[in-house]
Amino acid sequence: MRTAVVLLLCFFAIAGSSVCGARAAGVWAEGGREMAAVEVDPAWRFPSPRLLDAYVALQTWKQHAIFSDPNNLTGDWAGPGVCSYTGVYCAAVPGSGELAVAGIDLNHGDIAGYLPSELGLLCDLALLHLNSNRFCGLVPDSFRRLILLHELDLSNNRFVGAFPAVVLDLPSLRFLDLRFNDFEGGVPRELFDRPFDAIFLNHNRLRFQLPDNFGNSPVSVIVLANNHFGGCLPASLGNMSDTLNEILLINNGLNSCLPPEVGMLREVTVFDVSFNALVGPLPPEVAGMQKVEQLDVAHNLLSGTVPDAVCDLPRLKNFTFAYNFFTGEPPSCARVVPADGDRRNCLPNRPAQRMPQQCAAFYARPPVDCAAFQCKPFVPPPPPPPPAYPGPLPPVYPMPYASPPPPAHYR
Secondary structure, eight states, X not given: OHHHHHHHHHHHHHHOOOOOOSOOSSXXXXXXEXXXXXXXXXXXXXXXXXXXXXXXXXXXXXXXXXXXXXXXXXXXXXSSOGGGSTTEEEEEOTTTOOEEEEXXXXXXXXOEEEOOGGGGGOTTOOEEEOOSXXXXXXXXXXXXXXXXXXXXXXXXXXXXXXXXGGGGGOTTOOEXXXXXXXXXXXXXXXXXXXXXXXXXXOSSEEBOOOOTTXXXXXXXXXXXXXXXXXXXXXXXXXXXXXXXXXXXXXXXXXXXBOOGGGGGOTTXXXXXXXXXXXXXXXXXXXXXXXXXXXXXOOXXXXXXXXXXXXXXXXXXXXXXXXXXXXXXXXXXXXXXXXXXXXXXXOOTTOSSOOOHHHHHHHHTSOOOOGGGGOOOOOOOOOOOOOOOOSSOOOOOOOOOOOOOOOOOOOO
């Protein structure tokens, strides 16, 4: 946690002072409904109005929205000294020098409760880590006031409802972790246009098809496993070539061919699309993944032969393609395929393969037509705009009219 706090304070210093708007220490209103806030001892003196707001937010959370705290992490949440509360971290606001709550970390607290709207008073918050608790209910809309929030980790809780679209309104958010909850329904396509560095949505109840702007995301890590997408693996992921390091789309119901644009992912180290319904060949363009270390396409319906160049990738350490219908495997794969990593295919002279009748029935079907899935074609990103001229434009002088020479006289 020490490293996280240091990074938090660095971000807080760079972000600068925020404008929190009207203070709401007395009451907190949302949607036109006023809620009684906690009582504040008039004899207490807070170093800044921000810490008064923080006191109201944290005491409302403790007194009205936390039902069980078996590790007593909030046991010392008493009195006006909010910066000394367990799991609460303060920093000076640049410019004004006022103290403000910049981070909350209650990871692995096993706390039961919900997130009250009053947490929106913490408008200087840059880090909120609440993973591995028993928080439930919805993510409040008041979170849109957290304009400095850089990291939001709500993983391994019991949150429900639709994807919390409020996170799309947070201009500073770069790390989003919502995995292991019960969010359901679709995901706004705008998620992939936001400047996130990491997105974790795995193990929810989300059902949607990956949109064609999926490749617009500048993430270095994206984990969407164990939701239900169906449809195509977008070819636009080729546009993630400069930033993407890890992508895990395990058990997402993807049903298409692997687009050749996967070979454009030159920075990717982990590529896992196992437990889907992907069909067709393993495209030879996969050999473009020059930095890939873990490559898993197991438990799909892939066919044909494994391209020679794939197993020759210089950094590849683990290549698993079990439970497909491959018919050929180059000898170089022995270096990178683990034990049983090629089982249940149609490979001759390899152990634990499918029955010949099953392979024959599969290859008796018509060949896969990848165009039949009608996946959107790859569209490269538009070129960056030309650099702005550094100074004023030079004056434009009128050009004198040049008369043409008189015609030649012929005799």
